[in-house]
Amino acid sequence: MLGTVTTWATLGAIGMALGTLPPLWGWRTNPDRRSHYLVLAGVTGVASVAYALMAVDIGTVSAAGRVVSIPRYVDWLITTPLILLFLSMLGRTDRGSLLRLVVADVLLLLLGAVAVVIDGPIRWVAFAAGVLMFGVLVYELYVRIPRQTTFADERARTLFITLRNLTIALWTLYPIVWILAPSGVALLTRDMTMLVVAYLDLISKAAFVALAVDGLDALGAGVDAGTEATPTAD
Ligand code: RET
Numbered sequence: 001m002l003g004t005v006t007t008w009a010t011l012g013a014i015g016m017a018l019g020t021l022p023p024l025w026g027w028r029t030n031p032d033r034r035s036h037y038l039v040l041a042g043v044t045g046v047a048s049v050a051y052a053l054m055a056v057d058i059g060t061v062s063a064a065g066r067v068v069s070i071p072r073y074v075d076w077l078i079t080t081p082l083i084l085l086f087l088s089m090l091g092r093t094d095r096g097s098l099l100r101l102v103v104a105d106v107l108l109l110l111l112g113a114v115a116v117v118i119d120g121p122i123r124w125v126a127f128a129a130g131v132l133m134f135g136v137l138v139y140e141l142y143v144r145i146p147r148q149t150t151f152a153d154e155r156a157r158t159l160f161i162t163l164r165n166l167t168i169a170l171w172t173l174y175p176i177v178w179i180l181a182p183s184g185v186a187l188l189t190r191d192m193t194m195l196v197v198a199y200l201d202l203i204s205k206a207a208f209v210a211l212a213v214d215g216l217d218a219l220g221a222g223v224d225a226g227t228e229a230t231p232t233a234d
Contacts, residue, residue: 005194009055012198016048019206022213033216039086040209043079047205050075051198063117066182067190072197073113080105083167083208087141090160091149100140108133112175116183127184131175138168152219159215163208170204 023040030037050071053059059070081102088098111130115123141164151157177200178184181193188196 004191006055006057008191008194008198009051012201013048013051013055015198015202015206016044016051019044019202019209020048023209026213026216030216033219036086036089036216037213039082039089040212043082043086043205044209046078046082047075047201054194061117064119066116068113068116068183073109076109077106079205080109083205084137086212087160087164087167088145090156090163091145091151093145093149097140097145097148101137104133104136104140108137112178127175127178134171134175141168155215155219159212159219162215163212166208166211167204170200173200 020041023037023044027034027037027041053071054069059074060067061070062068084101084105085098088101108130111126111133115126115130118126145164146161149160151160174197177188177193177196180187182188182190
């Protein structure tokens with residue numbers, strides 16, 4: 001039926017599968033950056049499987065009168081660290097920084113999932129703790145990494161900043177949707193929530209991956225053409 005969870009999940013699965021083609025192509029054609037492309041293919045590839053499961057309604061559990069989708073949270077637990085790994089590969093950060101990012105990310109997702117299924121005011125405490133973890137993640141991406149990193153060249157810096165800004169802007173919308181959805185004050189129905197989250201997921205994954213593949217191509221060209229000086233326009 002049109003306009004249901006199933007429709008949006010099916011469209012999500014197709015969109016994510018299509019979004020996996022550019023990094024797979026890059027993986028075949030650009031052997032120098034295989035690990036970068038593999039990480040990107042993982043982001044949309046895993047999501048397409050999760051959406052396919054949601055389309056056939058596998059893995060939904062009800063608790064405290066609310067529905068939580070296990071494939072969704074498992075997808076987020078795998079793919080958001082991959083997005084952060086890619087950003088930290090671009091920024092050539094140290095292990096400590098990657099660890100802080102991934103720990104904050106995993107904690108905020110777990111806190112969000114727990115807050116869906118528990119009852120009473122304590123769920124808002126769990127949600128607030130998730131938002132706090134998100135603050136740690138944003139601080140790392142926005143303040144610490146740019147301060148510590150020396151980028152290979154101007155193109156790498158621009159690519160990092162573009163993808164980081166896209167990530168922070170889109171990820172900020174998730175807790176807002178969480179509040180509006182049945183998990184929070186229930187202004188949105190379950191169908192509407194699936195539509196909105198599928199859109200958000202597609203932009204924060206497929207668009208992220210497409211921009212990243214495009215940027216990696218340009219970085220590759222820069223390396224092949226030698227180290228030409230790119231003017232910095234700060
Ligand atoms: C929750 C609720 C608890 C507080 C916060 C949240 C943020 C979730 C985010 C999810 C990002 C998902 C992405 C998926 C891509 O497909 C768990 C909603 C802060 C940031 C990018």
